Amino acid sequence: xxxxxxxxxxxxxxxxxxxxxxxxxxxxxxxxxxxxxxxxxxxxxxxxxxxxxxxxxxxxxxxxxxxxxxxxxxxxxxxxxxxxxxxxxxxxxxxxxxxxxxxxxxxxxxxxxxxxxxxxxxxxxxxxxxxxxxxxxxxxxxxxxxxxxxxxxxxxxxxxxxxxxxxxxxxxxxxxxxxxxxxxxxxxxxxxxxxxxxxxxxxxxxxxxxxxxxxxxxxxxxxxxxxxxxxxxxxxxxxxxxxxxxxxxxxxxxxxxxxxxxxxxxxxxxxxxxxxxxxxxxxxxxxxxxxxxxxxxxxxxxxxxxxxxxxxxxxxxxxxxxxxxxxxxxxxxxxxxxxxxxxxxxxxxxxxxxxxxxxxxxxxxxxxxxxxxxxxxxxxxxxxxxxxxxxxxxxxxxxxxxxxxxxxxxxxxxxxxxxxxxxxxxxxxxxxxxxxxxxxxxxxxxxxxxxxxxxxxxxxxxxxxxxxxxxxxxxxxxxxxxxxxxxxxxxxxxxxxxxxxxxxxxxxxxxxxxxxxxxxxxxxxxxxxxxxxxxxxxxxxxxxxxxxxxxxxxxxxxxxxxxxxxxxxxxxxxxxxxxxxxxxxxxxxxxxxxxxxxxxxxxxxxxxxxxxxxxxxxxxxxxxxxx
Amino acid sequence: xxxxxxxxxxxxxxxxxxxxxxxxxxxxxxxxxxxxxxxxxxxxxxxxxxxxxxxxxxxxxxxxxxxxxxxxxxxxxxxxxxxxxxxxxxxxxxxxxxxxxxxxxxxxxxxxxxxxxxxxxxxxxxxxxxxxxxxxxxxxxxxxxxxxxxxxxxxxxxxxxxxxxxxxxxxxxxxxxxxxxxxxxxxxxxxxxxxxxxxxxxxxxxxxxxxxxxxxxxxxxxxxxxxxxxxxxxxxxxxxxxxxxxxxxxxxxxxxxxxxxxxxxxxxxxxxxxxxxxxxxxxxxxxxxxxxxxxxxxxxxx
Numbered sequence: 001x002x003x004x005x006x007x008x009x010x011x012x013x014x015x016x017x018x019x020x021x022x023x024x025x026x027x028x029x030x031x032x033x034x035x036x037x038x039x040x041x042x043x044x045x046x047x048x049x050x051x052x053x054x055x056x057x058x059x060x061x062x063x064x065x066x067x068x069x070x071x072x073x074x075x076x077x078x079x080x081x082x083x084x085x086x087x088x089x090x091x092x093x094x095x096x097x098x099x100x101x102x103x104x105x106x107x108x109x110x111x112x113x114x115x116x117x118x119x120x121x122x123x124x125x126x127x128x129x130x131x132x133x134x135x136x137x138x139x140x141x142x143x144x145x146x147x148x149x150x151x152x153x154x155x156x157x158x159x160x161x162x163x164x165x166x167x168x169x170x171x172x173x174x175x176x177x178x179x180x181x182x183x184x185x186x187x188x189x190x191x192x193x194x195x196x197x198x199x200x201x202x203x204x205x206x207x208x209x210x211x212x213x214x215x216x217x218x219x220x221x222x223x224x225x226x227x228x229x230x231x232x233x234x235x236x237x238x239x240x241x242x243x244x245x246x247x248x249x250x251x252x253x254x255x256x257x258x259x260x261x262x263x264x265x266x267x268x269x270x271x272x273x274x275x276x277x278x279x280x281x282x283x284x285x286x287x288x289x290x291x292x293x294x295x296x297x298x299x300x301x302x303x304x305x306x307x308x309x310x311x312x313x314x315x316x317x318x319x320x321x322x323x324x325x326x327x328x329x330x331x332x333x334x335x336x337x338x339x340x341x342x343x344x345x346x347x348x349x350x351x352x353x354x355x356x357x358x359x360x361x362x363x364x365x366x367x368x369x370x371x372x373x374x375x376x377x378x379x380x381x382x383x384x385x386x387x388x389x390x391x392x393x394x395x396x397x398x399x400x401x402x403x404x405x406x407x408x409x410x411x412x413x414x415x416x417x418x419x420x421x422x423x424x425x426x427x428x429x430x431x432x433x434x435x436x437x438x439x440x441x442x443x444x445x446x447x448x449x450x451x452x453x454x455x456x457x458x459x460x461x462x463x464x465x466x467x468x469x470x471x472x473x474x475x476x477x478x479x480x481x482x483x484x485x486x487x488x489x490x491x492x493x494x495x496x497x498x499x500x501x502x503x504x505x506x507x508x509x510x511x512x513x514x515x516x517x518x519x520x521x522x523x524x525x526x527x528x529x530x531x532x533x534x535x536x537x538x539x540x541x542x543x544x545x546x547x548x549x550x551x552x553x554x555x556x557x558x559x560x561x562x563x564x565x566x567x568x569x570x571x572x573x574x575x576x577x578x579x580x581x582x583x584x585x586x587x588x589x590x591x592x593x594x595x596x597x598x599x600x601x602x603x604x605x606x607x608x609x610x611x612x613x614x615x616x617x618x619x620x621x622x623x624x625x626x627x
Numbered sequence: 628x629x630x631x632x633x634x635x636x637x638x639x640x641x642x643x644x645x646x647x648x649x650x651x652x653x654x655x656x657x658x659x660x661x662x663x664x665x666x667x668x669x670x671x672x673x674x675x676x677x678x679x680x681x682x683x684x685x686x687x688x689x690x691x692x693x694x695x696x697x698x699x700x701x702x703x704x705x706x707x708x709x710x711x712x713x714x715x716x717x718x719x720x721x722x723x724x725x726x727x728x729x730x731x732x733x734x735x736x737x738x739x740x741x742x743x744x745x746x747x748x749x750x751x752x753x754x755x756x757x758x759x760x761x762x763x764x765x766x767x768x769x770x771x772x773x774x775x776x777x778x779x780x781x782x783x784x785x786x787x788x789x790x791x792x793x794x795x796x797x798x799x800x801x802x803x804x805x806x807x808x809x810x811x812x813x814x815x816x817x818x819x820x821x822x823x824x825x826x827x828x829x830x831x832x833x834x835x836x837x838x839x840x841x842x843x844x845x846x847x848x849x850x851x852x853x854x855x856x857x858x859x860x861x862x863x864x865x866x867x868x869x870x871x872x873x874x875x876x877x878x879x880x881x882x883x884x885x886x887x888x889x890x891x892x893x894x895x896x897x898x899x900x901x902x903x904x905x906x907x908x909x910x911x912x913x914x915x916x917x918x919x920x921x922x923x924x925x926x927x928x929x
Contacts, residue, residue, distance in 0.1 A: 007889070007893040007894035011897060015826060018819065018823045019823075021634070023635035092787070092788075095771050097815075104820075118792055122793060125794040250680050254680060258677075260641060260796075287680065303679070350801070352797050353797075408796075411794070413797045413799060419803070420801035420802060421791055422792050422793070425794045543804065597804050
């Protein structure tokens with residue numbers, strides 16, 4: 001047998017071994033100095049995942065560290081960033097990998113310091129189990145309660161209570177049992193499916209990979225064996241959920257919906273329903289590059305085609321007809337706040353849930369939770385690392401499940417509109433106004449009926465362009481043309497906004513965003529009443545225009561870019577603004593001292609130049625194709 | 628994957644596909660950084676799968692330092708051709724004009740100019756708002772804390788202390804004008820996963836990963852391939868033919884080879900399993916200081 005042949009044989013064994021492995025994601029948490037990093041470093045070391053050069057670097061770095069007397073400081077393996085190595089503490093979530101012959105592990109190492117609670121929630125959100133460290137010398141601490149509460153809130157079901165540094169307490173069985181009792185006392189009501197306590201010394205390696213001779217009284221498993229054998233089954237719902245991530249249309253003959261199953265399973269021929277439109281069809285095929293599949297189940301990333309041509313787009317969720325998601329624009333959720341700027345109830349945030357995105361606002365901050373005591377407290381805002389229960393209202397109705405039924409369809413994040421930071425994480429408890437769909441339909445006079453009376457399809461026509469580019473003039477002529485066709489219209493521009501509704505706003509970044517937000521909200525209301533609405537604002541930033549489009553929602557939104565070169569605008573300068581901006585008298589003047597971001601794909605692009613406004617208005621009218 | 632038994636690879640594949648689809652849906656001008664290596668090859672393979680039967684809706688970008696192995700360039704062009712994808716090749720024009728090379732400028736300045744700065748310029752010039760890369764968290768310590776969607780402020784600056792929390796698989800893809808995102812769909816893969824997947828999926832790879840007689844010189848115990856006449860030989864130094872292969876592919880003067888007779892993928896994987904040094908040990912830039920990678924990343928290196 002040649003070397004290549006024998007390698008092939010070994011290879012097959014290797015692949016078989018690799019493929020029989022399952023994967024477990026777990027989180028480690030505990031207070032500062034409980035020894036988390038040391039434990040993970042020990043697991044990496046004992047599972048022989050370290051290469052010689054890494055070991056050498058580790059020994060080199062361990063020198064001069066006062067914290068250990070041993071040759072190797074295992075915590076150096078996991079404390080990655082320079083800043084935290086200097087401070088000697090972990091400051092962010094780090095993901096570590098190791099593997100045994102039975103299982104592949106992904107470990108989220110999260111900080112214990114109080115101010116970094118958000119990182120723990122982050123690590124817990126993808127974890128199937130948690131290793132919760134307790135310093136044997138200190139016993140159950142406030143931090144332990146806090147961490148256990150967060151794990152329970154985020155839905156981690158399996159807890160390994162690692163009572164560490166037991167070597168410093170003479171391997172005392174009595175102490176270990178006292179700690180277990182203390183933990184059980186408060187963790188009983190947290191809803192964990194399993195709790196397993198193990199006395200360990202991460203530093204010395206007791207009860208990590210093998211049972212320690214120094215604790216003959218301990219009759220359980222070593223820590224690693226527990227992690228290898230744990231069955232991470234959650235008792236989630238098995239209902240089919242398919243959030244559509246993308247519509248795939250390579251050619252006219254193929255229309256598929258790409259996404260990852262968020263629950264249950266589906267087979268070719270099964271009947272499905274679209275959560276928003278309640279339209280039905282059947283699964284025609286389940287497409288992957290490796291060939292069509294007869295069925296797919298939770299976690300599979302596939303492309304589904306349907307028997308019928310029904311309108312489905314990104315953000316829609318498919319389910320089985322008898323197993324609907326809740327659908328509402330109001331719901332109650334637990335919220336974890338993750339940003340220095342506190343959550344304020346009246347503020348509008350972007351909400352991402354599955355593949356759906358909408359605007360959301362807290363309508364009722366019911367109470368905050370003191371996670372050290374689980375007590376409810378009244379609150380008017382939620383600060384960084386705070387946890388609260390709130391009622392929310394979203395701009396568009398969303399399809400969801402309760403988080404405890406299915407975390408994939410019940411979890412959401414909140415995003416700040418201005419700096420786009422992820423500021424909050426939410427877990428939906430239940431929908432409010434369960435009769436939502438019915439009561440909406442019970443409005444006798446709705447957008448459709450109002451529009452029917454006006455014999456027109458409402459729309460928002462959003463003009464954008466430099467100052468003096470001709471937006472208002474063109475919109476004005478367009479409005480005359482539409483009126484001549486008996487269409488009902490309204491033109492919103494700077495004059496009727498800045499002097500009225502928005503007279504409290506200045507020109508700071510926040511005020512400019514708020515200005516556009518209000519314009520968009522008013523435009524939406526007016527279009528909802530059946531009007532064709534035109535807006536004429538410079539709206540220089542893409543992100544504001546994107547926000548406007550999101551607010552306008554399912555009403556037709558037509559972005560018209562009045563593309564007039566700066567020189568022409570400046571030459572017109574009807575109010576002398578450009579001249580003043582050139583002299584430095586107006587800060588942040590678009591085109592001079594502040595950027596204008598042209599649309600990359602405007603719905604209508606007017607190559608304006610010196611063309612007369614009448615001609616441009618006619619071009620818009622032509623391209624609108626209103627009937 | 629066809630067989631249901633490859634549980635964890637299947638999970639990893641599905642996760643990567645979801646991420647790739649997310650990029651394509653949420654960004655206006657994404658680009659896939661194709662570096663020709665094994666991770667890039669897996670990344671590209673996953674991208675083809677993610678959008679099948681359509682083609683990936685983004686081009687490939689290769690930052691060519693002009694010192695890549697000749698075989699890499701051939702493989703790169705053949706791959707783009709085979710898959711029918713647009714390939715954008717970028718070389719830093721100022722660096723090229725100044726004849727920047729690792730021999731006279733030193734590896735660190737050369738890397739700054741021809742890789743880090745070149746990448747920034749390539750992304751700026753292409754107006755790309757999302758750059759998809761094949762980095763893995765298991766590669767190196769500072770990468771272990773990297774997000775899947777890693778936000779970069781204007782100037783491609785990475786602030787490790789101010790990263791967005793990333794929960795569940797709800798990726799926050801929102802950016803402001805001038806900012807960009809680096810996206811790492813292979814974050815949760817390990818080197819072993821990559822090799823096993825390449826084998827199971829039969830993904831085409833550059834021959835440089837397989838052992839072959841190649842002209843090398845030995846310096847400080849490291850083997851370097853003399854890929855062309857630009858490699859300055861020391862006095863009395865004579866390239867000799869030795870059977871070598873590479874564990875990572877980069878610029879040939881900076882990428883050490885290992886002596887090996889593993890001439891098939893199966894043999895390489897078996898050999899890898901009994902090896903005792905990490906794959907990045909063949910890369911010279913990591914050795915300067917413990918936190919060097921983090922420093923490089925802050926400056927925009929991938």
